[in-house]
Amino acid sequence: MNEDFAVFVPGTMWTTNKERTMHFHQRAQLVKPLREAAELITLNAMRANGVGPFTVPVHVEFFPTQRKAGTLADTANHLPPCKAVLDGVVDAGLLIDDTPVFVLSQRFWPPVKDRSETGVGILITTEG
Numbered sequence: 001m002n003e004d005f006a007v008f009v010p011g012t013m014w015t016t017n018k019e020r021t022m023h024f025h026q027r028a029q030l031v032k033p034l035r036e037a038a039e040l041i042t043l044n045a046m047r048a049n050g051v052g053p054f055t056v057p058v059h060v061e062f063f064p065t066q067r068k069a070g071t072l073a074d075t076a077n078h079l080p081p082c083k084a085v086l087d088g089v090v091d092a093g094l095l096i097d098d099t100p101v102f103v104l105s106q107r108f109w110p111p112v113k114d115r116s117e118t119g120v121g122i123l124i125t126t127e128g
Contacts, residue, residue, distance in 0.1 A: 003126060005054075005094065007045050009038045009085050010119035013066055013111075015077040031084045034120075038088025046094060053093055054102075056126050060086060061107045063121035065114040076108045078120070085120045094124070 011034040019027060045051070062085070064078040086098050086106075096102050104127070 004124060005045070005051060006121065006123045007038075007041050007089075008063075008117070008119055008121045009034065009041055009088070010117045011037055011081065013064060013078055013081050013118050013120070015073045016079050017073075017077060019080050027080075031080070034081055034084040035088040035091065038085040038120075038122075039091040040088075042089050042092035042094050046092065051094070054095055054124065054126065057102055057104045058095065058124050058126055059105045059107070060103055061109065061123040061125075063109050063123070064111040065118060065121070066111050067114060067116070067118040072111045072113065075110045078111055079108070081120055082106075082108065082122075085122050089122065089124070 012030055014022075014030055062078070062082040064073075064082065066072060086103075089095055090098050
């Protein structure tokens with residue numbers, strides 16, 4: 001049984017506040033590449049580490065990073081890109097689904113500035 005699984009998915013970050021003003025096509029242009037990147041990165045990590053799908057409910061933690069200087073978003077304001085990453089993890093087959101039956105909790109850590117990459121780190125753990 002898996003104990004934990006972590007990957008970092010580089011990509012464009014946007015906030016809930018910004019998403020409210022977007023046309024749905026603009027939003028789709030942000031979601032699709034991040035979701036696809038999450039799927040590929042997760043598949044590669046699963047293969048490299050011999051990890052199979054989780055068979056028990058999990059807890060998910062998100063760690064957004066922003067490369068650009070400036071004001072950091074509120075703690076849960078990066079929900080849209082975090083959701084895209086989680087959907088990519090489900091697409092990869094690591095999780096059966098992201099419904100409350102399979103994902104017991106989601107925790108959003110405050111974004112941090114990282115001069116190397118912008119994206120979302122995701123940590124998936126079992127009940128312990």
